Amino acid sequence: MAVMGYLRDRMGKIVAGVIGLSLFAFIATEAIKSGGSFFKGDNNELGSVGDEKILLDAFNTSVEQNTAQFKQQSGQGRITPQITSYIQENTWNQLVSQAILKKEFDKLGLTVGGDETQEMTTGNNPSPQVIQAFSDPQTGKFSHENLLNAINAIKGLKEDDPQKIRWKEFVINLIDGKKTEKYMSLVANGLYVNSLDAKDSYEGKNKLANLKYAVLEYNSIPDNKVTLTDADYSNYYNAHKGEFKNQQETRDISYVSFNAAPSAADSAAVKGQLDKLLPDFSKSTNDSLFVQINSETKTPLTYQHKGELDPKIDSIIFKQNPGFIYGPYLSNGSYKLSKLVEARMSPDxxxxxxxxxxxxxxxxxxxxxxxxxxxxxxxxxxxxxxxxxxxxxxxxxxxxxxxxxxxxxxxxxxxxxxxxxxxxxxxxxxxxxxxxxxxxxxxxxxxxxGSSKVVKVATVDKVLSASSNTQSAAYSKAQAFLISLSKDNFDAEAKKAGLKIAEANDIAGIASSLPGLTDARDLVRWVFKASKDDVSDQVFTVGDQYVVARVTEVKPKGTLSLDLVKKQIEPAVRNEVKGKILSDKFAAASSGSSSIEQIAQKAGTKVLPLQNIVFANPVIPGSSAEYKAIGTAFGLSIGKISKPIIGQQGVYVVSVNSFIVPAPLTNAVREKEQIGQALLQRSQGLILQALNDKANVKDNRAKLL
Incomplete structure (x- = not known):
């Protein structure tokens, strides 16, 4: 019995271990973003990696396990839609990464032998996850004897016993984790940092430049003075095409919402309910029973210290005598009456x-x-x-x-x-x-x-909610607007009705909320079933809002076209055009000038100094990172004036006064180790991203979740 009791105590940790060991921390991140369009097939097929299917049932089981682990670790009993979405995304990434890595393991013939498995579980050097699962929660001390007793007890269980199944899953995930370690070690062994890399890194962090610069900022030219051509957009797009790769299909919508939040009349009605209860509450001799009968939240009466009560009453109640009632007052979406039942001194x-x-x-x-x-x-x-x-x-x-x-x-x-x-x-x-x-x-x-004052407070609450009349009026307006719509008149009808059009851009297929709209999963699900310019086929209830939407853009997975990013890149294109104008202005000012001061004066700006700038931190104080300007300065000879440089905030010309060169690097070992560690950390995420891009991942979550 003692062994089985010990085993039951440890099963919670083993379950958490099964979840946590599914992938290492570098896998269980949001680094991998998967996408894909829906195709007809099995409704239980949530997605696939190559020819390996990811089934909805298995996904939901993993989500439940990860949710349980989140609750255990965070202490939160209630899971918000945003947290649910986060857990679903991480679970998807885990399952995709597991499938991708399994193919790599099989391709390379990576295995974990029986001796290795035994060493990880019952050997002299067990896995950290085993140590954590079988350590005393009070002392943190690991007992090898307790571990062996528990495993022997597991061996005696039937094959379908839940504890034996969990243990097998735990060991399987230990093995998968070990394979992943081996795979990443192969990658790490292929990384190499030479002495030149170390020297460049050392100088980049320690070589100092003292320089001066002049800048013509983009905001010196009003936007309405610049005309952008198709060629301007095309040139910028072609030069930055790699930045417009969509990792998963996203969509844009415009929408109008009709407020169904409680009205002033609703508020008065709820407050009136508590006003009627006030006389009876004041005369009550069994406040606990009164709360149980009349309150929507059946909170037990307990002693509380100052700072633990609702902030609306905390500073008031501690100054009063038993029998005092405060309210009705509005707090956290409810009207409340609070009665001081008892006050006393109590140990801390x-x-x-x-x-x-x-x-x-x-x-x-x-x-x-x-x-x-x-x-x-x-x-x-x-x-x-x-x-x-x-x-x-x-x-x-x-x-x-x-x-x-x-x-x-x-x-x-x-x-x-x-x-x-x-x-x-x-x-x-x-x-x-x-x-x-x-x-x-x-x-x-x-x-x-210790000793301090504690109070026992009875609180009766009534949730402030919209009445059926308020909801019906808002819904009727939303329905009337919906009936008036076609694919082409959304904006016009909204303007006619005096409605404000809101936008939500780059919506992911599994999003649970949108800007200004929480718990909008039903709306998002419709968005990913619709086509561009479609108007919603129903009025969606999102919190206390009724929403009617139109799909304005569908952005497929892959490199987005110029038309899809034109609005997004407009500010950058405008700055690029301004940059050419300002560069010409600096170039004209440079003609016949022998110093940066003369150039600045002719261009209508001034020269500013910069002291002790390092290449590795190319920030101009009071401005922003200016990689091109600072990078150009480190490539200049002392006293030479640069050509105009199109930067982040404007166009620059720079001139170096002096360099402070650090002492020669005599021991490159430490520098190599730092660079190598940074490469290793980056490589793990980049490898998984590269494998993901190559793996033909299909993602049907937008339609099935």
Whole structure:
């Protein structure tokens, strides 16, 4: 029983390990973006990598596991649509990367032998994941003996036992992780940094330049003074074509929304409900029951310190006497009434130990559990036994029982209310019997520290929501607008109705929210089923908004055409055209000038100094990174004036006053190691991206999720 209990305690960590070991951290990122268009086929086929299918059922199972792990690690019980989308994206990336790497492993013949597997699990140097899963959560100490006992217990289980299945999955993922290590090691062994690389890196970080520059900024020319031609757009597009690669299909929409948020009348009606409850709440002698009957949120009454109450009442309640009622007040989308039930001084923390007894373990009834607790209490009080000796034998809480029942020191909010009230309201040295939802506790209060005021507040709330009349009015307006639409008149009809058109661009197929619209998954799903210029076939409910949308652009996976990026690149194209004008201005000013000061004066600007600039950090203080300008300066001879340089903020001319050359690099080993480490970190993500691009990944998530 002890081994199986230990094993059950560790299964949570093993499950987390199975999830975490699916891929290493460099795989479980958003670095890999997959795309693809939907094709007719199996509705359970979420996507594929080459000829290997990724099935919807398997994906959903992985999402559930990753969600459980997220909740465990973050302590969050509620998962927002945004977090769900993030987990889904990471899960997809994991499954795609696993499929891609499996093909690479098979191609290279990478294996993990039986001896390696044994060493990772039960050997003298087990995997860090095994150590983590089988370490004491209190001390962090790893027990090799406990590990072996647990594995022997697993071997005795039936093949379909969930614990045995999880262990097998855990080992399989350990093996996959080891294969990935080997694969990445092969890559690392192919990276090489020579002495010239080290020298260039050293000088780039340590060679200093003192220079001066003049700049004609782009904003010195009004935008309306520049006319952009098709040739200007084409030239810029062709020069930067590699920047317009779409990793996955995206879409743009325009939409109008109709507000169905609670109206002033709705607010008054909800507030009025609490106004009617106020007299009865004031006279109530059972505030806990009053809350349970009248409040939409059934919050138990517990003692709280200053700073733990709703900010709207925290500073007010602590100055009042019991019976004081504040409200109705609006907080977090609800109207509330709060009544100060009790105020008292209380310890800040308590040290306690317990023995937990359940009816099941003591004969089947609560009375028998209470009787056993009373018997143990008498043994301790009579001196015939100690608390520490009884806890390992009688407590079903084995984690604390093995330590004599010790729970450590804790503050309010750490324990269930019944247990908390007993130890905080009792006295140091007192032994008490307490019943909670977990069973019967025999509790000893070992110590109490500190003292501060706590309050018990009863709060009745009513959620502020839109009435059916408010919702119906907003929906009717949205429906009337929808009926008036065709593919060609969206903008005109919106203008006629006095509606503001909003835009959402570059929407991914699995997006769960859009700018200004949360929980918009249904709308996004329609967007990816529609074609360009299609108007939504229904009014979508998104939070407290009713939305009607039109697809304005479909941007396929791959290099986007000039037409699709024309609006996006317009500012850069305009600056490029301005750059030519300003370059000509500097060139004209350079004619007959012998110094940068003369050039600046003729061009109508001034010369500014720059001290101690390094090549590796090409930032002009007060401006931005100017790679071309600073890079040009480091290639100039001292005193030479550069030609006009088209930069980020404007057009520059520079001249170097002096260089401060660092001492020669005598030992390149450390520099090589730093460069090599940076290359290694970059290579892992780049390899996966390259493999992904080559792998023929098809992604149907936009239609199936």
């Amino acid at each position: 923390s308590v040290k306690a130990r317990h023995i937990l007894i359940t009816p099941t373990e003591s004969g089947g009834t609560l009375e028998k559990a209470l009787a056993r607790a009373d018997s143990l209490k008498k043994l301790i009080e009579s001196g015939k036994a100690t608390f520490a000796s009884l806890a390992p034998v009688f407590s079903i809480d084995k984690a604390s029982g093995s330590k004599g029942g010790e729970l450590g020191t804790f503050g309010r909010g750490a324990m269930v209310p019944a247990f908390e009230n007993a130890v905080f309201d009792g006295k140091k040295g007192e032994i008490k019997i307490v019943t909670s939802q977990f069973g019967v506790h025999l509790v000893e209060i070992e110590d109490q520290k």
